[in-house]
């Protein structure tokens with residue numbers, strides 16, 4: 253297993269491996285970049301088939317957090333951690349206390365939060381050993397998903413305005429894939445704005461709720477891509493924009509919450525060539541990290557939700573620049589994130605000189 257020559261290694265500042273024999277903890281913490289502030293990112297618990305797979309995941313995810321926070325204008329860097337294990341069978345107090353000590357050893361350069369397989373209760377245990385945990389009860393913020401949904405709604409509005417020339421969502425047809433915490437919240441905002449909803453989920457119950465409460469039209473999971481709609485909103489899976497799905501899309505706009513929507517970077521350009529406007533995933537789904545960044549005793553929900561709504565302006569800037577430079581919107585999002593980090597590095601160097 254290689255680290256420095258791994259494809260996902262991107263000049264990470266630190267990659268730390270932790271093993272606590274008594275509790276069985278095996279964890280990796282990756283700190284990608286702390287130029288803009290301490291690195292914040294979720295802890296994922298997953299039964300990885302190999303150490304290499306766990307390493308690849310943590311490296312890729314921590315880099316993603318750097319870009320997401322930078323683009324959202326936050327004073328945070330990017331980091332992530334993974335605990336190798338099965339979240340159903342392998343959890344114990346000792347394991348999360350050991351994880352807390354691991355986080356604490358970085359002296360605040362990494363702040364842990366929830367991710368797949370990890371809940372608030374787990375983080376509360378880790379909190380006994382370290383202050384560097386976010387997304388717990390005492391932080392006042394609560395579940396970040398409503399903020400994510402609010403950000404996606406505002407980003408979607410910007411995309412509709414840019415591509416379809418209207419700010420009015422009344423009568424607009426939106427196909428939503430996935431009716432979970434974010435997808436359902438987004439549907440609620442869309443319904444209030446008068447949009448027509450076409451929805452799918454793998455859970456019958458979620459579909460039923462959307463049909464009953466929001467008057468949505470339900471379609472099968474395989475059919476959602478093919479719908480004759482204005483907007484396609486992926487709120488479930490990654491890699492949903494690929495060689496098979498892109499030619500099938502009838503929507504003119506893709507704007508949804510799911511992470512890593514492009515199967516490969518080239519699919520961003522493919523969408524551009526087909527005149528489908530893609531709102532880059534980590535730009536439009538940053539509402540959750542924005543609200544978490546304000547966690548603490550002075551948390552002001554109203555002010556924070558206004559900040560989340562500014563995702564509208566961020567994606568608008570991306571769309572305009574992508575057209576000017578004839579690039580994919582995803583590539584422009586990366587460039588804008590990197591430019592902010594480079595500017596901060598330069599400012600620090602100038603100050604030190």
Ligand code: NAD
Pocket residue numbers: 396397398400429430431432433434435452453454455458473487488489490509510511537538540
């Ligand atoms: P969730 O688990 O609550 O919801 C996901 C939904 O997708 C579930 O209802 C699930 O049944 C459904 N689903 C799974 N496979 C499907 C398929 N093949 N077809 C249709 N539906 C399917 O998750 P969430 O918190 O709502 O997050 C949704 C997406 O947004 C994820 O990709 C997540 O990584 C991303 N995201 C979430 C947040 C947040 O604050 N929750 C923040 C940023 C990004």
